[in-house]
Amino acid sequence: MDRVVAWFSRLIFVFLYLPIVALVVYSLNASEVSYRWEGVSLRWYVELFADRLLLETLRTSLIVGLVSALLATALGFLSSTALVRFRVKGRGVFLGAILIPLIVPEIVLGVSLLTVFSTAGIPTGFVTLILGHTVITLPLATLVQMGAMSSLDPSLPEAAADLGAGAWTTFRRVTFPLLRPAVLAAFLLSFATSFGNIVISTFTSGVGTTTLPLRIYSQLKSGLTPELNALGTLLVLLTLAIILVVGVGQLRRILAGGPASQ
């Protein structure tokens, strides 16, 4: 029985990581078609950096991802502070309102966003993309930060005030350092969600602001080129670098929602 479980878990690992390994391997394939192996080459990396159109969409995705993640993290921080610290009336309603975008199908959100933007006369572009992505990342950023905040001992800010610290000093020296891992987690999660999003982007992007996933999706019709494998490999490497920098242990703690360095 134990042997079966052990083999099964190995199988799951293969299932999870085989696509990524395949991606990396084929990015180094010199052949133009993926079913033929013609030896190792960096050809697709060179082509990738020559593909102005693709790089343009990458830039769009990075900008939208960074700005909307920043917005969602900041707004999420403020709303979770309000929800955790103050037992105000209508707290449940407010929390529900923030979390609804998690439940509403994205396609519905996309349609309604487009309706709102066109009614308000806002042309589709960076602004609408960023607003749209903030709508779907805000619930995530709020949830992650709320978890960390509610596990924070409420007497810590009181102790700081008791020891002579004003609101700003308390925030800078006590509350924020303890919440930093959660803030970072909220930012990374928001960024990743925005970066991979297709549905909301379909409705909110305009001419000249095509995002990377939209571009890749549209290439499905004409056939995927191996330079996408190269791009994918670079993104995987970037993710690994972030994990190494943040630290594996730290990351686990962040995602579990606990406070920092206990």
Place this chain on the structure above:
Amino acid sequence: MTETPAPVAVRLRGITKTFGSNTVVQPLDLDIRDGEFFSILGPSGCGKTTLMRMITGFETPTDGSIELDGRNVDKVATRDRDLNMLFQSYALFPHLSVYENVAFELRVRRTPKAELDGRVREALQLVRLADFAERKPSELSGGQRQRVALARAVVGRPAVVLLDEPLGALDQKLRKEMQFELKRMQREVGITFIYVTHDQEEALTMSDRIAVMSAGRVLQVASPIDIYDAPASRFVAGFIGSCNLIPARMEAGKAICSGFGAVPADTVDAQARGVRDGDEVVVAVRPERITLHADPALAPAGAARGVLAERVFLGDEWTVHVSTQGAVLTVQVPSGENGAALAALADGAEVAVSWTPAAGRILPAEEAAA
């Protein structure tokens, strides 16, 4: 009790706190003297923590005023009040080392670097944690964290330190040790301590004075000895130590209990406190002040007869329940000669109990306040 009182460190006048329709602290006046170890003692939910949080400024009183060192602080924020608090959870900053935790207040108040280090080391010395400066709070035991919290509370030399059940999370043995430690440190630094607890033993061992609270009211403020020997009310008598409460009625200046006759009690003192004939009262007698007579025939006149109901051997003493006509009395009998005589008796044996009138304190049967 006519010595010149020390100047007042904390003065409360008409302090009240209501949450919605719920009055947690009834209007109360309290003077806490400079340099004293003052305990606020009461069962959980009596309002003692709320009272303390109003002194620190975490809660705003619904009514009344607070003075610290003769200065009204009703409009002064917590950070500007010259007092520090020791939290029940310790509230140490988990991301800072022991040293930085203690240094926090001095850094916030921009103490010069040269002075800062000396004072932090001095505070750590006081709590005997000088070797632990670089540790994180998570690497310390409960007792050590407690001491870091104390060092952090006294390093800024506040006029008053408030302690909220600080020993609650420690085990029995450590608590005893810390009681002595706290008392020693308080004497060493000479800061007024306001100690909030529900543990009567802690309050009795450490305090100069105790305020007993119940249901939002202060029932009595007195020295530990007076609280124990001369409780002002039925609640105080029952809450501190164990106490026999014999129901009686005042007749012709005596406390009469049906089936008991005149209960030996300090009637002069009772009259001085305004107990009148016809009042329903209780006579409070401490178990250790009752003498047990194994042979009723040898008991002095006025002793009450009873039946040996139950007894427990505790090593240094026996705790005995004697069932008399009027009440079941708890009696403490020291081991030794008397104890040996007691051990020889059978359950249900006829015995007698007596006590001096001075040992019986007459209190109103109805709690006036609570």
